[in-house]
Amino acid sequence: MSEITVKKSVTIRRSIAEQIEERAGAGGFSSFVDAAAEHWLALLKAREIVEDYEQANGPLPEDLLEEVRREWHGE
Template structure:
């Protein structure tokens, strides 16, 4: 069963609305906009989580971010994290 829906009126620049309408496909503009808003809410929630974590533990450094990216890349390639392939 799908979530209950409501009808809302929003205002946005015409060029953005037309670009969204042209990309919305068979699901329609409402579904396209709803998905975009849902993604923005996820980003907002993540940013709030990051702010709380940084307030408690301090900001993450660029080196730490790069190390985590390297670990993710190695994991995706099936290599153990933290070690170079022989």
């Protein structure tokens, strides 16, 4: 079952639109933007989780941050 979609009008820079169309084709534009927005929201949520943790417990230990960096980069 797919989610209900909504049509929105947005304004973006021409250079960005052209790059999206080069990669996704004109027909894949909406899907590309939807996936990019979903990715950005996931990053914002992750940042909020870290900020909440640090507010309650102090800064994340540097060794843990380094481990996460290595995993992020596939090392």
